[in-house]
Amino acid sequence: MLEKMDKNFVLPTYARNYVNFVKGSNARLKDSEGNSYVDFTAGIGVVSVGHANKRVSEVICEQVKRITHISNLYLIEPQARLAEKLVTLSGYDMQIFFSNSGAEANEGAIKIARKYGEVEGQPKRYKVITLEHSFHGRTISTLKATGQESMHNYFGPFPDGFVYATNIDAIEGMIDDHTVAVMIELVQGEGGVEPQDKEKVQALAKMLKKRDILLIVDEVQTGIYRTGELFASNLYEIEPDIITVAKGLGGGVPIGAVMSAKKDVLKAGDHGSTYGGNYLVTAAANEVLDILEGEKNSGALDAIMIAFERHVEKLAEAYPKIVTKSVGLGLMRGLRICDADTLNKILEASFKEGLLVLKAGRNTLRFLPPLTISKKEIEDGFEKLNRVFAAL
Numbered sequence: 001m002l003e004k005m006d007k008n009f010v011l012p013t014y015a016r017n018y019v020n021f022v023k024g025s026n027a028r029l030k031d032s033e034g035n036s037y038v039d040f041t042a043g044i045g046v047v048s049v050g051h052a053n054k055r056v057s058e059v060i061c062e063q064v065k066r067i068t069h070i071s072n073l074y075l076i077e078p079q080a081r082l083a084e085k086l087v088t089l090s091g092y093d094m095q096i097f098f099s100n101s102g103a104e105a106n107e108g109a110i111k112i113a114r115k116y117g118e119v120e121g122q123p124k125r126y127k128v129i130t131l132e133h134s135f136h137g138r139t140i141s142t143l144k145a146t147g148q149e150s151m152h153n154y155f156g157p158f159p160d161g162f163v164y165a166t167n168i169d170a171i172e173g174m175i176d177d178h179t180v181a182v183m184i185e186l187v188q189g190e191g192g193v194e195p196q197d198k199e200k201v202q203a204l205a206k207m208l209k210k211r212d213i214l215l216i217v218d219e220v221q222t223g224i225y226r227t228g229e230l231f232a233s234n235l236y237e238i239e240p241d242i243i244t245v246a247k248g249l250g251g252g253v254p255i256g257a258v259m260s261a262k263k264d265v266l267k268a269g270d271h272g273s274t275y276g277g278n279y280l281v282t283a284a285a286n287e288v289l290d291i292l293e294g295e296k297n298s299g300a301l302d303a304i305m306i307a308f309e310r311h312v313e314k315l316a317e318a319y320p321k322i323v324t325k326s327v328g329l330g331l332m333r334g335l336r337i338c339d340a341d342t343l344n345k346i347l348e349a350s351f352k353e354g355l356l357v358l359k360a361g362r363n364t365l366r367f368l369p370p371l372t373i374s375k376k377e378i379e380d381g382f383e384k385l386n387r388v389f390a391a392l
């Protein structure tokens, strides 16, 4: 009934699983038939403080009873508070523009870079170097920024000015007079959960600073404590010019942000968003950040990360023929599986066992659990996963 309705009226852009979830609680979900699931996906890294988080849902309810939306033509109190909190916690001297998604945050970053390259110096600089296997979004320009040729099959002509480096080492050699920025993920999410080398990233940041080329770090997936620090940039001890965030920031409400150390590039009228940073989403994000800051400071977040990692490693060691490598950082983890067929079998069998997991790249099994996942939820999830691997 519901499946038919969906198929008749929703455009078929997703290879959907037609399960109907009706209730969630932290890292657990129930479907309409009463089946229970452990959720190692958190809505693709979005539900950072778990499903139906009591504190966040109460803040949302209280906020929408007063004001949901006003527009950015007026002061928005929770938006100003959220900007201050993000900047203070990050330790970076930046200002923030709020968007509604990761792709939009990256659009904002590209616009800041392009205007910077247009106003500063001669000739006009506009080229952005990104990495192969990167993922930066689904709008026309972020799709072009994404270094995967298979994503550029349709939808052209694309905007000019994006070039792809095979890896960090190849970036310097691709710089020319028109290069204005380099945009990277510190752990490629969709590309296979492979963290970049810290020293190489630090050397890259130093070289770019010297040449006045902006470093944009796409932290849409790695940001908001996913790798153990507020930003992966904090963990890598670098100072990017621009950071973009989205997924984990709102705990489920759609919010994105571009944080920029170049504060005076965009002037009134250069950029904007009708919804961006409204009362609903920024009130929620303030509470999400408070919760996660508390988890970080109490040591609970680190304990969860260690427990989760230990289970991932144990599984990898128990099945060396299936798992070729364990990858990732913090609660952004992956297991390289011997081949794509086996990975698809694992995905299917996990769902039947009542465990939600993700795929990244061609052959990586990916985990993005809520950052508040409990020890028991971790144990239950890996018990299911062990049954799946044992039956292969």
Ligand SMILES: *Cc1c(COP(=O)(O)O)cnc(C)c1O
Pocket: 100, 101, 102, 103, 104, 106, 135, 136, 137, 138, 185, 189, 190, 218, 219, 220, 221, 246, 247
């Ligand atoms: C998910 C993601 C995006 C796109 O975010 P949307 O909210 O889907 O637009 C961009 N960059 C990275 C690194 C992502 O993981």
